[in-house]
Amino acid sequence: MIDLRPPGAVRWICRELEKAGYETWAVGGAVRDALAGRPSGDWDLASAASPNRVRRIFRRTVPIGIDHGTVGVIAGDGVMYEVTTFRRDVETTGRHAVVAFADTVDEDLARRDFTINAVAWHPLRKVLYDPYDGAADLEQGILQTVGEPEERFAEDYLRVLRALRFAGTFRLQVERATWRALVGAVARLDVLSPERVREEMEKILTGREPPSAALALYAASGALAHRYPELDRQVGWSQEGRGGDLWSHALRTVDLLSPHRPALRWVALLAGAGEPEDGGPEGGEPAAHSPGRRGLLGAAALLERLRSSNARIQQVAGLVEFVRRPPGAGAPDAELRRWLSQVGRERLPDLIRIWIAELRSDELVGDGGEGAWERGRLERLVRRLRATARAPVALTTDELAFSGRDLIQMGYRPGPRFGELLRALLDRVLDDPTLNDRETLAAEAEAWMAARDEEVR
Ligand code: ATP
Numbered sequence: 456m457i458d459l460r461p462p463g464a465v466r467w468i469c470r471e472l473e474k475a476g477y478e479t480w481a482v483g484g485a486v487r488d489a490l491a492g493r494p495s496g497d498w499d500l501a502s503a504a505s506p507n508r509v510r511r512i513f514r515r516t517v518p519i520g521i522d523h524g525t526v527g528v529i530a531g532d533g534v535m536y537e538v539t540t541f542r543r544d545v546e547t548t549g550r551h552a553v554v555a556f557a558d559t560v561d562e563d564l565a566r567r568d569f570t571i572n573a574v575a576w577h578p579l580r581k582v583l584y585d586p587y588d589g590a591a592d593l594e595q596g597i598l599q600t601v602g603e604p605e606e607r608f609a610e611d612y613l614r615v616l617r618a619l620r621f622a623g624t625f626r627l628q629v630e631r632a633t634w635r636a637l638v639g640a641v642a643r644l645d646v647l648s649p650e651r652v653r654e655e656m657e658k659i660l661t662g663r664e665p666p667s668a669a670l671a672l673y674a675a676s677g678a679l680a681h682r683y684p685e686l687d688r689q690v691g692w693s694q695e696g697r698g699g700d701l702w703s704h705a706l707r708t709v710d711l712l713s714p715h716r717p718a719l720r721w722v723a724l725l726a727g728a729g730e731p732e733d734g735g736p737e738g739g740e741p742a743a744h745s746p747g748r749r750g751l752l753g754a755a756a757l758l759e760r761l762r763s764s765n766a767r768i769q770q771v772a773g774l775v776e777f778v779r780r781p782p783g784a785g786a787p788d789a790e791l792r793r794w795l796s797q798v799g800r801e802r803l804p805d806l807i808r809i810w811i812a813e814l815r816s817d818e819l820v821g822d823g824g825e826g827a828w829e830r831g832r833l834e835r836l837v838r839r840l841r842a843t844a845r846a847p848v849a850l851t852t853d854e855l856a857f858s859g860r861d862l863i864q865m866g867y868r869p870g871p872r873f874g875e876l877l878r879a880l881l882d883r884v885l886d887d888p889t890l891n892d893r894e895t896l897a898a899e900a901e902a903w904m905a906a907r908d909e910e911v912r
């Protein structure tokens with residue numbers, strides 16, 4: 456008898472359902488994680504009770520997915536647990552499965568993807584039901600499908616990506632036949648909706664475990680080339696000043712960033728997206744865009760394709776544009792101000808986080824030198840940029856001591872030239888912050904307007 460120690464609420468839900476005559480098991484990820492001795496996430500229950508039964512048995516329920524048989528039960532601990540009626544697959548399309556309710560836990564386990572996920576545990580009787588020997592696979596570090604791997608992947612190609620995630624994050628060896636079928640199935644990943652593909656990647660980037668192993672399996676299996684060609688181009692692509700390729704540098708950097716900041720991990724993956732195709736400025740087509748701009752466009756295109764939120768796209772692409780284009784640590788103050796004005800003060804903390812991760816990534820492989828980051832240089836740059844960002848100097852037109860309202864008071868009529876003028880004034884102030892007072896800028900504005908020979912007043 457083993458005890459996986461689920462929360463008391465899981466036992467309570469199970470007891471209530473079984474009292475009413477419905478067989479109920481804890482299933483899936485939480486059982487797997489508890490068996491492996493890892494902290495378990497969401498405890499899910501599978502039951503013979505229909506969704507309507509479940510709703511009648513418990514006082515506080517939430518209809519999460521009645522069609523799929525899932526009801527949320529809010530327990531005394533205030534946590535919602537999902538109770539799903541036993542299911543079997545009726546029809547699969549490669550994209551999703553059409554399911555029907557089933558009578559037994561056997562049918563329910565048979566439709567699950569991998570042996571390690573096809574485990575059930577009875578919270579009252581404290582018995583493990585493990586018809587596919589998932590516990591043994593977990594123990595030996597093996598990932599394999601329940602049943603014929605080719606069929607199982609063809610039923611739902613998302614399982615390909617799930618396999619890469621589980622193998623990478625739990626450090627499992629993919630069993631031979633499963634791997635062969637997986638590599639063969641990679642070409643069909645195009646049938647998956649962008650949302651499901653993105654959610655899989657987000658799980659890798661926000662998980663407790665470092666993402667690099669799963670991402671390396673994406674590359675090794677061909678999945679990266681199929682769904683993330685921009686990232687795949689970085690595999691084997693060497694860069695001046697860095698040993699190893701862009702991809703392995705990106706993977707180390709991703710691991711060093713926090714799982715609570717997936718956007719920064721995206722930036723680390725996409726930072727190389729704007730590098731010139733040929734690895735250097737000479738040779739090849741003259742670029743239509745600067746590398747920063749190319750990086751921004753590449754990152755935005757990838758995230759748009761995955762149907763990421765606009766907020767996420769803007770955040771990531773905005774950082775990608777500047778992450779590989781820092782000013783020199785010894786650049787004149789005016790240049791730092793100009794750079795920060797373009798980047799935006801608010802982005803500086805995130806850029807610093809990524810630079811530090813990149814430096815540590817280089818240092819891990821003894822690369823903290825030429826061309827790439829070097830500790831002393833980065834520290835100096837960070838110190839100076841932080842001081843510039845904190846200093847009471849104008850970095851945006853809004854921060855000028857002079858505004859469109861002043862222009863109106865001076866008798867000018869509002870128009871597009873107002874914006875143009877304010878940007879010209881900001882340009883002067885970035886060079887020389889002492890110019891940022893109202894009278895000085897008013898005089899500058901007058902001169903600017905006169906030079907434009909405006910018909911005014
Ligand atoms: P995690 O929550 O850490 O991603 P998990 O195993 O709990 O891991 P879920 O997506 O929460 O994954 O799914 C719960 C369970 O449902 C899985 O353990 C597995 O048994 C089953 N399952 C989920 N998705 C699939 C799928 N595409 N094909 C077959 N079974 C699946």
Ligand code: MG
Nearest residue numbers: 484485496497
């Ligand atoms: Mg889960």
